Amino acid sequence: MSKIITLSNHKGGVGKTTSTINIGAALNQQGKRVLLIDLDPQANLTQSLRLAVGDPAATIYGALRGMAPLQPLEIVSGFEVIPSTLDLSGAEIELSSEAGREFILKELLDPLRSRYDCVLIDCPPSLGLLTLNALAACDQVLIPLQAEYLATQGLAKLLEVIEKIQKRLNKSLVIGGIFITQYDGRKVLNRNVVETVAAHFAPYLLATKIRDNVALAESPATGLDIFRYSPKSNGAEDYTALAQELLSKW
Numbered sequence: 001m002s003k004i005i006t007l008s009n010h011k012g013g014v015g016k017t018t019s020t021i022n023i024g025a026a027l028n029q030q031g032k033r034v035l036l037i038d039l040d041p042q043a044n045l046t047q048s049l050r051l052a053v054g055d056p057a058a059t060i061y062g063a064l065r066g067m068a069p070l071q072p073l074e075i076v077s078g079f080e081v082i083p084s085t086l087d088l089s090g091a092e093i094e095l096s097s098e099a100g101r102e103f104i105l106k107e108l109l110d111p112l113r114s115r116y117d118c119v120l121i122d123c124p125p126s127l128g129l130l131t132l133n134a135l136a137a138c139d140q141v142l143i144p145l146q147a148e149y150l151a152t153q154g155l156a157k158l159l160e161v162i163e164k165i166q167k168r169l170n171k172s173l174v175i176g177g178i179f180i181t182q183y184d185g186r187k188v189l190n191r192n193v194v195e196t197v198a199a200h201f202a203p204y205l206l207a208t209k210i211r212d213n214v215a216l217a218e219s220p221a222t223g224l225d226i227f228r229y230s231p232k233s234n235g236a237e238d239y240t241a242l243a244q245e246l247l248s249k250w
Contacts, residue, residue: 003250004109004119005176006138011154012125014146015181017044018216019242020122022235023142025225026243028079032117035072038084039105039134040124041091046083049075050223053083061088063108064095064133070108075225080116092129101129102169106137127161135162136169140176142246143204145197147183147190152197159201176249177206179242184212208242210235 007016007023017040024034038045039060046053053059057067060082072080095101105121113119121134135141141162145151159175166173178201184190198205210216215233219226226235 041089048220105133
């Protein structure tokens with residue numbers, strides 16, 4: 001059975017987009033059929049893969065507004081993306097009066113999910129209507145967490161919001177895990193952050209850490225995931241390990 005996974009953290013810069021792309025690519029490397037959804041109005045995932053989208057109707061925005069069905073674009077065989085557009089920035093206001101507005105994405109995804117082993121949703125750095133749609137539609141939420149002090153401050157609040165969504169919108173939602181990004185084991189601060197998270201959120205903390213790696217920062221400029229850009233890099237190694245850890249839990 002396919003899984004729908006939301007990557008969420010209301011702090012920006014923690015690696016949501018990088019992780020969505022490269023977890024998806026790693027799962028595809030493992031032979032899985034993967035769909036990525038760019039649900040962020042900044043459209044960074046779309047830009048990182050150099051997807052040219054001329055018609056807003058052919059994006060997640062167009063689908064949410066009822067202008068067209070979801071239209072995945074193929075990156076490589078078994079690895080597809082539904083792109084975003086800056087027009088999505090107005091969606092929260094435009095959809096605010098819709099009945100059942102938190103479940104629009106779920107209704108769009110239900111007919112598609114059997115085509116994929118995994119659907120990964122890249123959320124905006126907020127807890128607004130778009131993120132609520134993602135959490136209402138998914139089976140699990142993954143939380144990327146930068147190994148910095150400020151990145152940990154909103155974690156308890158995010159878990160509190162997820163608990164409310166579990167009660168009110170999606171009773172089957174589970175926390176798939178918290179994973180550390182941009183990690184440098186030589187830095188005392190990074191090690192201390194990991195120890196703090198392990199002490200307070202041990203049941204959710206995944207073993208795999210995504211090391212700070214220049215290839216991960218360079219790959220969006222080429223429009224490639226880490227496996228096509230630098231398959232022998234630490235970034236490729238770490239996302240392979242993370243995908244394997246997730247598969248073992250599923």
